[in-house]
Amino acid sequence: MSFNNLDQLYRRVIMDHYKNPRNKGEIEDGSLTIDMNNPTCGDRIHLTLNVEDGTVTDAKFDGEGCSISMASASMMTQAIKGKKVEDALKLSETFSNMMLGKEHDDSIDMGDIEALSGVSQFPARIKCATLAWKAMEKGVASDSNPN
Amino acid sequence: MLTSDIKSRFPILNQEVNGHPLVYLDSAATSQKPDTVIETISRYYEHDNSNVHRGVHTLGNRATDEYEGARQKVADFIHAASVQEVVFSRGTTTSINMVAQSYGRANVSEGDEIVITYMEHHSNIIPWQQLANATGAVLKYIDLEEDGTLSLDKVRETVTDKTKIVSVMYVSNVLGTMNPVKEIGAIAHEHGAVMVVDAAQAAPHVKVDVQDLDCDFLAFSGHKMCGPTGIGVLYGKKELLEGMEPVEFGGEMIDFVNLYDSTWKELPWKFEGGTPIIAGAIGLGAAIDFLQEIGLDEIERHEHRLAAYAMDRMKEIEGLTIYGPADPARRAGLVTFNLDEVHPHDVATVLDMNGIAVRAGHHCAQPLMKWLGATATARASFYLYNTEEDIDRLVDGLRTAKEYFSDVI
Numbered sequence: 001m002s003f004n005n006l007d008q009l010y011r012r013v014i015m016d017h018y019k020n021p022r023n024k025g026e027i028e029d030g031s032l033t034i035d036m037n038n039p040t041c042g043d044r045i046h047l048t049l050n051v052e053d054g055t056v057t058d059a060k061f062d063g064e065g066c067s068i069s070m071a072s073a074s075m076m077t078q079a080i081k082g083k084k085v086e087d088a089l090k091l092s093e094t095f096s097n098m099m100l101g102k103e104h105d106d107s108i109d110m111g112d113i114e115a116l117s118g119v120s121q122f123p124a125r126i127k128c129a130t131l132a133w134k135a136m137e138k139g140v141a142s143d144s145n146p147n
Numbered sequence: 148m149l150t151s152d153i154k155s156r157f158p159i160l161n162q163e164v165n166g167h168p169l170v171y172l173d174s175a176a177t178s179q180k181p182d183t184v185i186e187t188i189s190r191y192y193e194h195d196n197s198n199v200h201r202g203v204h205t206l207g208n209r210a211t212d213e214y215e216g217a218r219q220k221v222a223d224f225i226h227a228a229s230v231q232e233v234v235f236s237r238g239t240t241t242s243i244n245m246v247a248q249s250y251g252r253a254n255v256s257e258g259d260e261i262v263i264t265y266m267e268h269h270s271n272i273i274p275w276q277q278l279a280n281a282t283g284a285v286l287k288y289i290d291l292e293e294d295g296t297l298s299l300d301k302v303r304e305t306v307t308d309k310t311k312i313v314s315v316m317y318v319s320n321v322l323g324t325m326n327p328v329k330e331i332g333a334i335a336h337e338h339g340a341v342m343v344v345d346a347a348q349a350a351p352h353v354k355v356d357v358q359d360l361d362c363d364f365l366a367f368s369g370h371k372m373c374g375p376t377g378i379g380v381l382y383g384k385k386e387l388l389e390g391m392e393p394v395e396f397g398g399e400m401i402d403f404v405n406l407y408d409s410t411w412k413e414l415p416w417k418f419e420g421g422t423p424i425i426a427g428a429i430g431l432g433a434a435i436d437f438l439q440e441i442g443l444d445e446i447e448r449h450e451h452r453l454a455a456y457a458m459d460r461m462k463e464i465e466g467l468t469i470y471g472p473a474d475p476a477r478r479a480g481l482v483t484f485n486l487d488e489v490h491p492h493d494v495a496t497v498l499d500m501n502g503i504a505v506r507a508g509h510h511c512a513q514p515l516m517k518w519l520g521a522t523a524t525a526r527a528s529f530y531l532y533n534t535e536e537d538i539d540r541l542v543d544g545l546r547t548a549k550e551y552f553s554d555v556i
Contacts, residue, residue, distance in 0.1 A: 003551055005165070005500050006497060006500060006551055009496065010493075010551070015552075040508065041492060041507065041508040041509070041523060042508055042509040042513070042516065042522045042523040043492075043522075043523075044522070064522045065490065065492075065522075066490035066491070066492035066493050067490060067492075067493050067552075068492070068493075069492075122496065124496075125492070125496065128492060
């Protein structure tokens with residue numbers, strides 16, 4: 001078979017994040033720690049965030065999972081670092097809509113994340129891509145004193 | 148060797164998926180259904196549909212005869228001593244829960260032991276966790292040998308006079324291991340415990356003889372053995388079932404209903420509250436006819452051959468790990484594996500793009516995954532309609548996955 005079909009899903013930038021993950025590890029004394037897993041497949045993520053004055057100052061992840069889930073986690077941490085919490089959440093919503101094939105705000109520059117848009121064509125893999133984002137949303141929501 | 152004529156009996160297999168002829172290697176999750184099963188269910192709804200065990204009209208009699216006829220087919224299929232020992236349920240999970248909730252609650256108390264193994268499916272773990280937590284009993288696990296088999300010595304070390312229930316899967320859905328459930332049952336009986344057999348992965352593939360196994364309870368599902376979803380079986384020895392309280396109460400299962408108490412129907416109906424799964428049972432009966440027509444011995448031989456062939460071919464692929472017993476004679480027709488550097492989900496996606504359906508994930512056996520040291524694995528499982536060509540396609544697909552993931556960066 002040709003690799004063309006596979007290339008729709010596994011873009012080069014995704015494989016780069018998978019093989020060379022950014023922000024892999026754990027923030028010692030991070031202000032927020034979130035563990036989340038995908039019970040249907042066993043993927044898991046351990047996310048640590050530092051949120052100061054309503055801004056995500058640092059983000060790291062650890063975990064195990066497929067190329068899509070780990071690349072997405074890498075891209076997510078890269079994208080939210082330095083962002084205001086509300087902007088990170090807005091990005092997450094845009095990403096979620098992109099995965100579900102819904103209309104989304106295309107004025108937001110998604111950077112590397114754009115490469116994951118092909119995942120929306122693979123329904124079984126959407127949850128892989130959204131795991132890290134759900135973890136981030138849960139962490140931020142649990143932060144009782146974001147400011 | 149079973150011929151490709153068998154494949155033609157399964158209409159669903161005659162299709163392309165993602166531009167390739169479908170190769171279905173996920174029968175351990177659910178099997179496909181032959182034409183006769185589909186036609187039987189359809190004919191029932193078109194001609195005979197009615198409620199059972201009530202009413203005097205003709206359709207009611209037909210439906211009752213077919214439903215009870217299916218029960219007789221199940222009894223013959225598993226060599227039960229009496230048709231009264233066959234209770235229809237929703238599936239293996241429901242059957243095991245019935246034993247845990249009815250027999251377990253009545254016979255297990257604080258300090259007693261329930262014994263299972265590390266290789267169990269969640270459906271044979273969680274009902275016992277719940278029972279242990281509710282009663283104060285201790286849940287004990289039999290450790291596995293390095294090759295993913297059970298040693299009877301370890302069974303003897305784990306089962307004691309405090310053990311009330313031993314529950315073990317007949318065939319592992321991950322390792323493919325065929326467990327010596329007859330011998331384990333004998334050990335359970337020496338200590339006065341009952342033996343429960345999870346036969347979900349056995350009933351479709353090997354001859355099950357409950358009298359020879361001398362098990363006290365045995366559970367399986369229709370949908371893994373060419374039957375429809377939503378129907379399963381709980382076999383129980385008559386004297387045990389007779390002593391048990393029903394789990395569900397309502398219509399269909401009663402004898403006399405008074406204002407403040409009621410009495411139950413005789414076996415097996417006291418366990419079948421509500422309108423039963425009539426079409427499901429009849430469909431299961433048709434599935435049993437189909438399997439008997441081919442012969443369980445022939446099916447088992449075919450799957451052993453496929454497993455041996457698959458293991459040989461898959462060993463050609465560098466960096467591929469196969470889990471479970473190395474000797475194909477000790478395993479059923481499935482191969483669970485991992486490919487270095489490629490996550491099982493990615494393996495499954497690449498295979499799917501080639502028209503090949505496999506399972507990826509933890510296979511509802513998280514304690515076993517922990518024991519294997521893997522968070523997830525991929526599994527190819529075979530049934531009577533699979534061929535060596537299907538396995539050749541699998542091996543080609545795996546080579547594609549390996550090549551793609553090593554080339555891409």
